[in-house]
Amino acid sequence: MGDFKQWKVFVLRLGHRPERDKRITTHVFLVARAFGAHGAFYSGQRDKKVETSVKKVVETWGGPFTLEFIKDWVKKIKQWQKDGGEIIHLTMYGLPLNEVIQKIRESNKDKLIIVGGTKVPKVVYELADWNVSVTLQPHSEVGALSVFLHELYMGHELTKKFKDAKIKIIPQARGKKVVKI
Amino acid sequence: MGDFKQWKVFVLRLGHRPERDKRITTHVFLVARAFGAHGAFYSGQRDKKVETSVKKVVETWGGPFTLEFIKDWVKKIKQWQKDGGEIIHLTMYGLPLNEVIQKIRESNKDKLIIVGGTKVPKVVYELADWNVSVTLQPHSEVGALSVFLHELYMGHELTKKFKDAKIKIIPQARGKKVVKI
Numbered sequence: 359m360g361d362f363k364q365w366k367v368f369v370l371r372l373g374h375r376p377e378r379d380k381r382i383t384t385h386v387f388l389v390a391r392a393f394g395a396h397g398a399f400y401s402g403q404r405d406k407k408v409e410t411s412v413k414k415v416v417e418t419w420g421g422p423f424t425l426e427f428i429k430d431w432v433k434k435i436k437q438w439q440k441d442g443g444e445i446i447h448l449t450m451y452g453l454p455l456n457e458v459i460q461k462i463r464e465s466n467k468d469k470l471i472i473v474g475g476t477k478v479p480k481v482v483y484e485l486a487d488w489n490v491s492v493t494l495q496p497h498s499e500v501g502a503l504s505v506f507l508h509e510l511y512m513g514h515e516l517t518k519k520f521k522d523a524k525i526k527i528i529p530q531a532r533g534k535k536v537v538k539i
Numbered sequence: 540m541g542d543f544k545q546w547k548v549f550v551l552r553l554g555h556r557p558e559r560d561k562r563i564t565t566h567v568f569l570v571a572r573a574f575g576a577h578g579a580f581y582s583g584q585r586d587k588k589v590e591t592s593v594k595k596v597v598e599t600w601g602g603p604f605t606l607e608f609i610k611d612w613v614k615k616i617k618q619w620q621k622d623g624g625e626i627i628h629l630t631m632y633g634l635p636l637n638e639v640i641q642k643i644r645e646s647n648k649d650k651l652i653i654v655g656g657t658k659v660p661k662v663v664y665e666l667a668d669w670n671v672s673v674t675l676q677p678h679s680e681v682g683a684l685s686v687f688l689h690e691l692y693m694g695h696e697l698t699k700k701f702k703d704a705k706i707k708i709i710p711q712a713r714g715k716k717v718v719k720i
Binding site for chain 2: 378379381382385388389391392393417419449450452453454455456474480483484486489491492494495496497498499500501502504505509513515516517518520526527529530531532533534535536
């Protein structure tokens with residue numbers, strides 16, 4: 359994704375609860391990786407199972423993609439901005455994607471994309487450089503993140519090459535073809 | 540979404556298991572609705588909780604969007620094709636989205652989009668008119684469906700108006716604004 363190398367993209371998943379969110383949070387991270395993000399952070403409760411699943415995917419399908427649990431996410435946000443990066447909070451209440459995506463793409467700042475769960479603290483809306491809505495309808499943080507990244511990278515993420523992958527898929531009209539690398 | 544009125548889009552979620560899939564399946568349906576599908580079907584085990592969640596969203600945020608449990612999904616697929624519709628199966632092993640989306644968009648056939656869980660029976664690959672991959676990476680049926688619909692509708696779904704909505708969001712740079720209609 360040559361043209362986009364000027365910035366890095368990370369995802370911050372807020373308030374993970376292992377029992378309830380296990381699969382959704384895993385989907386958030388796998389979407390982050392597959393759609394071109396460089397890594398992810400999460401807050402809430404630490405969940406080794408989720409970390410292991412993501413690690414296995416990176417080992418098999420390639421990276422780089424990092425995952426890190428953080429306790430103090432407000433500090434993380436403030437530090438990100440202090441370091442020159444910007445915060446993009448995906449929320450159904452924010453400004454429509456199509457109205458802001460070009461400005462976000464053209465800014466040279468590293469991007470930290472925040473996806474919450476059901477209840478996002480007010481401070482996130484206030485600290486964010488951008489509150490962005492992907493449709494003005496209730497749906498899914500997984501859906502919002504994937505379409506946001508797809509627009510951010512203008513579809514170039516669909517053909518991204520991953521480093522140190524052990525296997526890859528050869529696309530087929532029917533059936534499955536996986537080859538070792 | 541005026542230009543796209545020639546066809547209808549439905550989603551078929553295969554093999555739902557209430558305990559394990561509850562939230563992912565709900566996200567699949569909410570993404571289907573928010574990104575312009577007219578309704579969804581699901582197979583596996585019937586789950587009244589998921590049906591109630593989706594029904595509440597439609598009552599509050601508008602529709603039309605139907606949801607129906609079906610026992611015999613192979614029959615459904617075959618009937619869909621007999622009625623002149625086409626089947627699109629989203630799978631990481633299929634042909635890349637960008638290579639096929641234009642043909643799918645230009646065909647006048649009603650579209651039934653199949654999203655599976657972990658293990659999709661071989662017959663789905665064989666019956667499908669299109670096996671389509673959204674990235675060749677493991678990620679999420681929620682992510683795949685949202686990006687597929689976003690491309691199918693060329694972004695027009697982002698500003699879709701829903702009928703009989705009781706509330707709607709007024710986009711804000713910061714904070715939340717919801718108004719009654």
